[in-house]
Structure formats: C-alpha cells, structure tokens
Amino acid sequence: MKKLMTGNEAFALGAYQAGVVVGAGYPGTPSTEILMNFARYPGVYAEWSPNEKVALDVGVGAAYAGGRALVTTKHVGLNVAADSLFYAVYTGLKGGLVIINADDPEMHSSQNEQDNRYYAKFAMVPMLEPSDSQEALEFVRLAMEISETFDTPVIIRSNTRLSHSKSVVTIEQEGMVAVGEGGEAAAGERPVYERNIPKYVMVPGFARQRHPVVLERMACLTSYAETVPVNHIMQGSPKLGIIAAGVAYQYAREVFPDATFLKLGMVYPLPSELFKKLVSQVERVVVVEELEPFIEEHVRLMGIPVMGKEVFSRTGEFSPDKVRYSAARAGLVDSPLQAPPEVGPPLPARPPMLCPGCAHRGIFYALQRLRAVVLGDIGCYTLGALPPLNAMHTCGCMGAGVGVVHGMDRVGVRDRTVAVIGDSTLFHSGIPPLINILYNRGVSTVIVLDNRVTAMTGHQENPGSGITLLKEPTQEISIENLVRGIGFTKVDVINPYHFPEVVRVLREHMDCGQPSVVIARYPCILHTREKYPPCTVDRETCNDCGNCLRIGCTPISKVDGGVDIDGALCNGCGLCAVICPSGAIKAAGGTPATGINAGQANY
C-alpha cells in the first residue's frame, strides 16, 4: 500500500511495527507528532514525561527490563537528557532503545541550531539519519536491530524538513512486524529483568570495566558501517563525488543529478573504507551537509581533500536553491540558476503573535505598565517579548528564568524583577530553581502562567492537565500545593483576565521583599475553544488614545480617528474593553475579563 506520510507519522508507524512497547518523550517542535501518532496504535504504552531526561530514564528502564523502547525529543531536549544518554551507553540495555532526535536547522521554532550529530560522537552512540518518510519508517526497525545486536542505545536524527514533510511510503504490512533477536516483550512474552550489578550499576569500579566495552562496541559498529546497506555508493559521473545524508542528500540530488553519490544512512560511526572507495572512483569529492562540518572533519582527518564548508553555509537550513547557488559560486555546477531577483520593495512582516483572547496578554500588559524586569522562559508566553508588549527581557532555554532572577537578586538587582514561567515549563525544569530561591535566601517573585496545557507545541497534556497522552484521566498536579510544599508562604492564585486584580497582586508581590509565587491560572482558550461575542468600538466615544493597540491583539487595528476590531478574529475575551480608559470598547458581560470581580481598571 502506498501512503503519503510525514516523517513523524512514519517514525511512529516504524516504531509500532518494530514492536516498541513503551514510548516516552516531551513535546518539542519538530519532534512532537512522533509520540502523538505512536500513542494511537493499539496496545502500546506512551507517555509525556515532564522532561526529556525523565523520558530517557523511562525508556532505559523499559529496555533494561527487556521491552523495546522509543524516546523522542527535539535537539535541545537531548541536552536535558544528556546525562542519562551517557550512562545508558555504558550500561547497554536488554531490549532495544531508540531515541528519535529532531534537529531544527534555521531555528524555525527553537532557540539555537545545534548539530546533534556531535552527541553521537561525544556519547559514542550509533546514529542513523533517514532522508525521507520511507526511510524514517525503515530506519526505526534497523535502529532496533542495531540496538539489540550491539547492546547500545541508537539515535535517529531527524530535522524539521524530514519530520514535517510528507512523502510516499510503501507499507508492506499492516500491523507489527517481528524483527531481530531479543525484544521478548515485542514478541508478546512477559519481560523479565535480569539482575546484573556490574553491568547496570555505574559506580567507578564497574564503569571502568564498561568503558573498554563501549570502545570495543564502537570498533565493531565502525566495521558494520562499512557494509550496512543504508550506506552505499550510487555510481554516476566520475568527475564529481558527493557525500550526503538525510534531507541534504535530497537537495544534492536535485543540484548534482549526474554525480556519483555516497549516501550515508548511518552518520556515526562513519565508514572510512567507503570514503576511500569513493575517492578512488571520482576526481573530486564534495560533502553536502547542513550545519556543522561533521562528516567533512572526519574525511579531512583521513587526509582526503574534500570541499565542504568553504562552499556551503554553516548556518541555517539548506534548500535546493541555496545548495545550487553555493555550488554555482564554487564552480561545481555549469549552468548556475541565479538566485531569483527580488521583485519589489520589502513587504510588512508577519511574525507570530499571542492569539486573540490569550490569557498571557493581560499579564504582560500589566508587567509592562509596572515597568517590571521580566526574566523569561520558553512557551507561547515568550511572544510577550515582541512589540508592542516588549515585556520579557531574557529567555534562554526552558527553566532558565527562575534561576536567572535569583542570580540578579544575588548581585543586588531586585527592583521589579520577576520570573515568568509556563506550567509545562515549571514541571519540566522550574522546580529545582524554585527550591533554590528559598534555600538560598532569595526574595524573587515567580509568576507561573498556568494555562493547564503545553500550548506552544500544539496543546499536549502535561502534569497539570488531569489527563495523560493516552487520554486517561489522572491526578492533576496542583502548583499551589507544590510551591507551598516547598515552603513558599506568599502564594496567590489569580485569574489573568481580571486586569485590576492582576495589577494589584503583581505590585504587591514585587514590593513585598520576600520570595513569592503568583499563579495566573486560566485554561488556554484556544484549547478549550472558549469564545465570546466580539468586542465592538463606539467610534463616538473613542478618543484615539491608542491604549488598546499596546496590548498587541491582532483584531484591533488603527483606523482614521480611532480603532477598529475585526469581529471575525476577535475572541471576545474583553481585555481591551477593560483597559480602554474612555469606555469606548464594549464587550459582552461575563467574559473572562468582564466577568464577576473583573471590574474596571483605573488605567
């Protein structure tokens, strides 16, 4: 059967067919849909763990016990899980463990574009890199076999263009396909954990015994890489030899249709003999790889002259036109297609914005009005940093803001400093720095933007949602109990739409001189599909003050002599009505902002 599938759908099917019984991960674009799709297959267990490290430990546990496990993460999630990756490489596992890691060249939705192939080399773990959905499907099975044959975790590297692109997949068999040795659980048998202290307890004495095992394993895998069919030479013109893997291979095929190709399906360890073979067949070798010169460095170290990063950019994502343009500049292709000329003056950009009706908006507007220094974090709420709100001042990685606010406190910068963090991000990595504030006598205020869901990545469940990835009801973790349990005594829960209350409570917390937590709670209205009649503007009363434009809500636009609200886009939350000083904006009664206790702001 032929089917169009995204890379992520194909990964999920591949995992199901390979008999994966446990899947764990934390959402992160572009990897999120792998686990969402996997969770829909019958008989599997899948979970959103609070963070990637927990997910990897869960996968390791399942694999120690003999089950086949899948762990999914975006590239920066592997930073969070790195500690666990390194021990799992030493211990090895009983069942197969495959980690699907999605890089994000161009940073379409990430804070950096790190090249995670270096993790393979660093942790000494084999890595595969598919180039389309068909390979995505097949490589999961291959990775499982490698994992169980060599007793090691295996990483599959995806990227945005593989994960989110669709291509044709030929599915030979519906349902599960039994593969390889081991994987008892996959074959339907009850997994049994076999005790083996020297293998699984990484105290120095035992770990010292494991390090040589890892090196020996890598040597075996290096020979394996020479013969594994996913690494192969495709004979073409003897003039030019291209080494490429993943989606970059596809771009290269378009630009160099006649070249001889060494296509790598396995990007670590690298096959030196195959490189030598290619060199013996062609006049010139070029490495086409996105981001870092990972393959190029290896080939150069072998003493083989190659072209790579002097031709192709080390930043951003490739595309066929970028590859062609670079190749033409270096004289590698005869008839350069010029980069198409610009066709007119620059057009207004369209950056993403907080959704109309988003509960985060009122908080950031209040923080802006209070002239707070906002140490931020990652989530939808990071959009509070954009104009016109301009109300977040730092954002590095998940969980950073709560530590950063305390660091500022310790150098004496504590006037109006607050940390903001989303609920999912708090569960992910915000709790240790929160403990740190109390333990180390800090006085910072932390605002938890609690919309009960992981909104940024498409509304995944989280420990506060009361529901699991498998859609089972579960205990909702209470953030107020959590922070009170840690020992915070000044804790308030507010409705982020009740603007006057928001301002009052935030001001009070910022002035109180003691460590405190404000939980701004309202379930994400985009997720719950809460909607009210659109707000309207009474143009007679509107005095054109422009206040409502400062909350950055897309339906509100400047028109001659006032503003207009696009009724088709407006969610009707009523925030603009509450902050309108002349009362010109009308909202329905009983909306989140105009409901009981909402009152009128004196702004």
Add this chain to the structure above:
Amino acid sequence: MARGKVDILLAGVGGQGTILASDILAEVGLQHGYDVKKAEVHGMSQRGGAVESHVRWGERVYSPQVEAGQVDYLLGLEMLEAARWTNYLAVGGVAMVNRHRVAPPSVNLGTAVYPSEEEIQQRLARRASRIWWVDGTTVARQLGNQTLAGVVLLGAFSGLLGDPEDFWLPVIERLVPAKFAESNRAAFSAGRKLWMEGVSQCATCVS
C-alpha cells in the same frame, strides 16, 4: 506514471487552512500517479504567523521544498502572503490568489502599509504569466465559515488544471472530518463554479 512536474506553493496566514489545502493537493497528485512531496513548517503557524507549504508532483521528487524561481502555481490564501512568495514563481508561472487581506501587526499599529491590490498585481506580474483573483473568503463566508476559503480556492484551481470535479471530491471527503465533509464539498463546488464562470475578475498579464 504521470510525466513532467508540477510545483505548487501555497501561502497563507495561520488558521486559514493552508495546511489542509496542501494535504489535499498532495493526495490529488498521488492519485494522478505522480511521486509527491510536501513541506511546511508547523509550530509558530498557529499564532497567526505566515504559513507556506510546498507541494511537489513529479516523476521522481527529491527535495521536499521547491527551488526558488521554479514554482508553477502560486496559490495565495491571503494577498500579502501571495506577494511575499512572488520570487519563487517560475517566469511564466501562474498565480491564483484569494482576494482577502489579513493585516499584519505592523499594519494594525499604523507603522506599515498594506500594499494595494494593484501593487500586488504588479509584483506578481513580474513573474506570472497569468494571475487569477478568486473571492474565496467572500464565498466561504456565504457558506457560513470563512476558513473554507482554501477549499474554494482549490475548487477553482482544479478547474484551472482541467481535472474533473469527482477526481478531487473523494480526496477532500477522505481528508476532512466527517461532520465537515458536506461544507467542504460545497466550498469546493462553489470554487469550481467560480472558475467555470471565468473567475469573473481574471487578470491576464504578459511578462
């Protein structure tokens, strides 16, 4: 196996149904017997940002993204977004644009100006041989749901390609949730009708 290649680029704003429209196009290509690839970036798109989706039909498609300057059909679900991708069009390519404006934040704030229809037309005409304006959103609103505009546009586009209507309808029914099948079918037929009537406001340009 269908021969040659057809490269399509869809451009719109988050929430407009650009991705659904491109999914439908990809399946239609497969049904035509082509190899098909489709690429887009999700993530920020839900937040009202720009969304573009590449759909490629060919005997053998390698790259999921179309090369700039090689697009045969530019389908704009929103006028400014269509204009933004003009330089992806092949010289002599065709643009079909939904006559619908969504002001970006800078325009709302009064710090930038939304280009006029004439400006957009002129820009597209630098590369397009034909430009079709379709009142997709107007028609979709008449059908009670403006997010159907993409499917209205597809109805017109199916006419432009010369495909029979029932070549597309089963694909649409398969891809949309059952409770929306009827409205999507109506939207498609309405778009098709616009095409048959000559897409009243057709502008043919020479470049």
